[in-house]
Amino acid sequence: FSVVHSTLVFLGGRLFDGNQLSGKIPSTVGLVQTLEVLRLDRNSLIGPVPSNLNNLTSINELNLAHNQLTGSVPDLTGMDSLNYVDLSNNSFAQSEAPSWFSTIQSLTTLVMEYGTLQGKVPQKLFSFPQLQQIKLRNNALNNTLDMGDSISQQLQLVDLQNNHISSVTLNSAYRNTLILTGNPVCTTGISNTNYCQLQKQTTNPYSTSLANCGTKSCPPDQGLSPQSCECAYPYEGTLYFRAPSFRDLSNISTFHALEMSLWIKLGLTPGSVSLQNSFFNVDDYLQIQLELFPSIGNGKYFNRSEIQRIGFYLSNQTYKPPPEFGPYYFIASPYAFPVELGGTSLSIGVIVGIGTGCGVLILILMGVGIYIFQQKWRAERAIELSKPFASWGPSGEDSGGPPQLKGARWFSYDELKKCTNNFSESNEIGFGGYGKVYRGMLSSGLVVAIKRAQQGSMQGGLEFKTEIELLSRVHHKNLVGLVGFCFEQGEQMLVYEFMPNGTLRDNLSGKSGIPLDWKRRLCIALGSARGLAYLHDLANPPIIHRDVKSTNILLDENLTAKVADFGLSKLVSDSGKGHISTQVKGTLGYLDPEYYMTQQLTEKSDVYSFGIVMLELVTSKQPIEKGKYIVREVQIAMDKNDKEYYGLEEILDPKIRNLQNPIGFVRFVDLALHCVEESAEDRPTMSDVVKGIEGILQQDGVITKSTSASSSAAEFRTTKGKPQHPYDDALPKKDVNNSDAFDYSGGYMLSTRVEPK
Template identity: 50%
Template sequence: MKLSRWWRWCHSWALVLCAILRHRVVDSATNQDDVNGLLALQDAWNAQNILQWTGNDPCGLQWPHIVCNDANPRRVIFLAVSGLSLTGTLPEDVGLLTALETLDLSQNELTGKLPPQLGKLVNLHNLRLQSNKFTGSIPPELGNLEQLQYMYLTSNRLQGPIPHEIGRLKNLYWFDIAGNGLQGELPYSSDGKNQMNVGLDNLTATRHFHFNNNSLEGSIPSAICHPDMALIHMLFDSNQMSGVIPDGIEQCLNLTILKLDHNKFSGTVPASVGKLVNLTELHLNSNQLTGELPDLTNLTKLNVLGLSDNQYAPSEFPAWMTSLVSLTDMQMDRANLEGPVPKTFFELPSLAAVNFDNNEVNGTLDLSTSKPSLLFLSLRNNNIGSTSLGNFDQELHLEGNPVCNTSAFANSQVCTQVPAALSQSYQSSTNCTNQCSMNSIPNPIDCSCAIPYKCHFTYRAPSFTTLSDRNHLKVFVNTVATNLNMSEMQIMVPEAFFNDQNQLFVSAWLFPNGTEIWIPEDVVRISSAAGNIFPPMFGPPMFQAEPYPFEWPTSTRGSGLNTGAKIGIGVGAVVIGLIVLGACIFAFVQKYHADKARSSRETYPASWGSGKTDSGGGLKLKGARWFSFAELKKATNNFNESNEIGSGGYGKVYRGELVTKEKIAIKRAEQRSMQGAVEFKNEIELLSRVHHRNVGGLVGFCFEQGEQMLIYDYMENGTLRDALYGYSGIKLDWRQRLHIALGTAQGLAYLHDLASPPIIHRDIKSSNILLDGKLNAKVADFGLSKIGPNDGKTHVTTQVKGTVGYLDPEYYLTQQLTEKSDVYSYGVVLLEMLTARQPIEHGTYIVREVKALLDKGGIAALRSILDPKLQHESMLEVQKFVKIAMHCTEESALCRPTMSEVVKEFEEFNAQELAEGGSTRSSKMFDGRTSMNKRQLSDSDYTAYSSKNSSRDSSFHDSAGFA
């Protein structure tokens, strides 16, 4: 009998055997506590039809919405059922799932109290219970979760105080309890109210205190601000807090957003607030503050200032207002201001929206020097007698001023008491006119009737205060589409407005593509990810979604067989197994040797389809090899966490060592980010054609056992991003940065001009530039790449994808992709290398900021934003570098150089550098460095959680990051 016949015969009988033995063999595959815990959850939620959990082996049968580890027996480490409209309570049996690292029950209708048994989940990194209807208090037992990094209890009905025990969570990064009914004072270690002497002041790793929209009382304890605190967000707004703002608040040195508005704070604003030099937003509206306005001269990064509706002493416009060079939005309604508005105030370069309503402003309103950025100005109910508007033609409100009684403004809209439009909407152009029934709505994509997933975002600290600029909603739609891997045509914004707490409310309808209704798996994915979407300038969101009308299948759990029948089947199965065993062993051994021989000959799968469908034939590779899953498992010690060197939107990256001692980097896709087989094959074929010293080389791939992995050369020094921000311990000097800039340019020039066919990378950023042991740069991660235009075409029309901050604005607006789009992104990277700042930081875009500084003070003005490591470099050399960067980031693609021209510029630059100063590359540049350190979260990063979420950096802007 031939091998193929042996194998088919064995395989057929094995399937029969597996079916018969299913209930006997699999019982031992998953830890029994985990089985019992999951089944208890399903029963408590009455969700057999929803969850479709059948049998008694969650890991072996791959139950939906869970992920297991490779222990023996296997343990459940990830459970996410977000957005499935689950009802019922959270039972105590959840405490059986002690290996859980992520628990996501968000966006459901769960009720009842949070069980203390949650405190038994000691391996938990992510706890996401937001947007349910949980009641009662926060269990003190949550203080046992010392591995916890993210705690979301947002938008429930919780009451009572914040437990002191939360102060034991030494690894907590994000603490969000907003939108509940929590009461009491903020706990701190020395308040004498707990025996453990812990409180909020012990959370030294926490960046985010999001406590808004509760009923918290008392004052802000001085104790929670001390030099060891890492806080960047303090959102205490919309509570019942009182007392004075403590002087010690200046000890929270890293604060970027301070929101104390809509409380009962009294007394004067302490001068120490003016020492929080990293603030981008300061909100003190709607309190009972008195005295003089604070001196904020030093807050040069401030974008938004809200001082409205307090009881300040009467004052003229303070001189410090004109020093707020980053200011975009100011709210000073009912601030007791007197006198004219200084003409110089409107010269602030980024000013966009100003509200001076209900004050005693008088004299002439002079807007002759205002900038084009000013879109909204309101001075209702003041004493302005005349105006000089110059070229200002944007939204202006002057009703209630004497000037409205003059002939100049007779019947003018400027003086008409017409309510301003409170709400805006946004959608891509569509001509749908058909009528749909029930929950269906015309889908903007093709006008077919579909049921959208209706989401509601409340952005708590946007760095703008008006929707006069409709580009804000366009940025929102683009960011949502990028993060959820959707087309902008699938997204409609029926309503967006600022509520009475100065929070931005945005409704979004997300339409399925090609079907009438979303499937549950897609809703779980969208619901889990949507709460992490931070469009530039929008700030942290609270996310809620309306229940989705799924079409649930019917099913029942269990086989329906009695015990005697099961025993009989089991005995019979053993007999059959003995008959089949001999044949199986022979065929298996033969197949093993055949597979091994195939691997050694570097042959590849002939079919990439599912089932019997062939999807494109075998691979056509040049120099890349096929790896078995077992081979990579051995190379990484079973994908041990100690070999994990990064994570991104695609999945995780592991260091590995082959039996040949060759070191490799393995990019392992997670289930939620896998491509289709054809797309995966196409990416492999594309990468296998790329061979250049400055382009990350593809060593091989793995496509078996439900895995998609790409294997690359191991790069000892990690990413350029890690090096710039100090994550890897490398200190890049000036000449090393020039060397990296040149290498990156050479890699891109090869892709554009010499690769066949030409390749547009489409996601150039510092985290996609890798550094080898000699700091040679290699362009990496081609997950978003496109074949360049051919047949005489000048561009490729395609959906906009990439990373916000690096995106070519012309490509963003026209959807026309060219090589010049990579040039623009490369220019942003050059500015990042120069400043060691992210492209969008504290609401400021690096390209715009550099241009503004150059216009204001020439190259000398850039000294203020240079990376401190470069402060002593010659500004003449810096000027050459900046000139190339600004040339690359011209708004018009036609004005940008080609990458070949950039290479020539840097080759001349480097040659001149070496001729003038010689090579000064330090042999000590690796001192104190741990190779390829796992990256920690930066201030503005938020890692979208995965099946095993860690604190490694994966920027919430990344769309396909390979770290």
């Protein structure tokens, strides 16, 4: 939430049945001041509501019902655009009606049922000019109910049943529904009034025309048509109106308007609509039984085309009811079509004979189909075994030839299965959205990391072929190299070089056991920056990584940094400049806010994410930790008068804080903050970042083999031999058999992907 600006959060209600949210509501939700609707109802949220919720001054609907929220009733003072509030079924601390009950003039509906409210209902609440419903049943409200003399003319319902109200001052100006059942006041003189009676469900007559049919009745499977007073087979179903603007069910003209609307808009004859049993159900929906009758002269039945037409209009909500009924949905009952052939009913013997014949025919067809399927499967299997690349794409889309690879090879499924001991759990070294990662040893003795796609994340054959052709062309000492791939027996696997020292995140957290001093961190930053600069400037076509983070920067046995996991990467078309319009993907905390808001992806989005990684190198903190965003924390703490630690001493990694005057520290922090500027135009390129880190290392006396943009670019090409790490002699050797040393696509489980709808 700290980097997301949205106009709608819709995470509750029936859209999330079976997928309930849990945990606390983050305080950062109060920062999204453009939010208009917040629905988090019917989840398993706990803890107090954030105190800064009333910063959402643009919100018009708030629904936190049916959770396990605790603490004080949230303070909504100042939310002057609020129309609808529902805080029911939570565990707030017992309190009197909050002050905002008397201040939010824009309210139309206030719902806080099964709560802990006590004391008196504020008189001013009933005077809000747009107020239509107040539903406060099953609380502990007490004292005298006085609605005052300025009751809103739009107020239709006040439901206060099952409280502790002892007396009531009645106002003759209010003539709509007031429910006081279950209060002590109903044991006094008003016990016989409608206020203290359960609200009766009103049953409407079939229609005004039906009154002229007398007492005539029909068989159980038929209904009495109001237009002809004859028995016929109606098309039946139930209408559910979710938010009607009225509560009075005795006004017959309201339902006449609905009847007329139905027969006119559905193309039926006048009087062919019957409405029955209208009442408000347990969900507070207006429920009505609907019967539609065939026109006079068309017999007792609708034909199939008429039923399909009417059903489509109602079930797909093409039919629009009168506006006072509001939104609805329709559930139809099966329609009993006549069983006739040539005007004569079929005998039971004929029906049995037809059914038996059809059954035999179906069995024969099933046998033929199974035989054909088996033959087809055998033929395809033979082709697959003789031509392993034949399944890249459907017929006509691809020749079935192998992909054009540079430095990578094809592996059979059996070969990879053998080298991972049948993909055993003991060889599992990581996991992510793509699938699981296994350590394996090839017959040549080479240790590799094998990414095995899970069923839901596999691509089409042509897309997979394109991706591995791309990855095989990307060669740089600071990019994890692709050894090969497998596309066989319904499997998609990528085989990478094994990185024994795991992820940068693991090393910063201390999980790996390898100490990272300041110089090592600078070298890691430089290596990963060079890998990204190669992707942006020298790969053909250029590539935007789109998921730069500390768990995607891996360290080899010499602590050389290599960028990994191009699962979200995008190719830059044409000259590689400009932007790509694309669905927003990435990892929360590293996501470029400008990319999120505009959906325009550029190389500068990678620069922003790399700036976050640089701040991780300084603090060893995760981008979002305990609700705090690393960029904001650094900006707040920074003091330029502090020439040694820049005012960041309190949030630094202790391994750096204990150093005396780390060389280039201030320049490094300035460069990181330059990378995370809000506007992409204000950020440097990755090549500029490379030059900046090189300059810091040169100041410290470390040889980087490049001192300019041109020399840095020259080092992007493939190098021969094994690069010598500046601290090679001092580094402890790590056991490559450690199964916890490598995680290609994991890291801490914050929200892994951001895909707004």
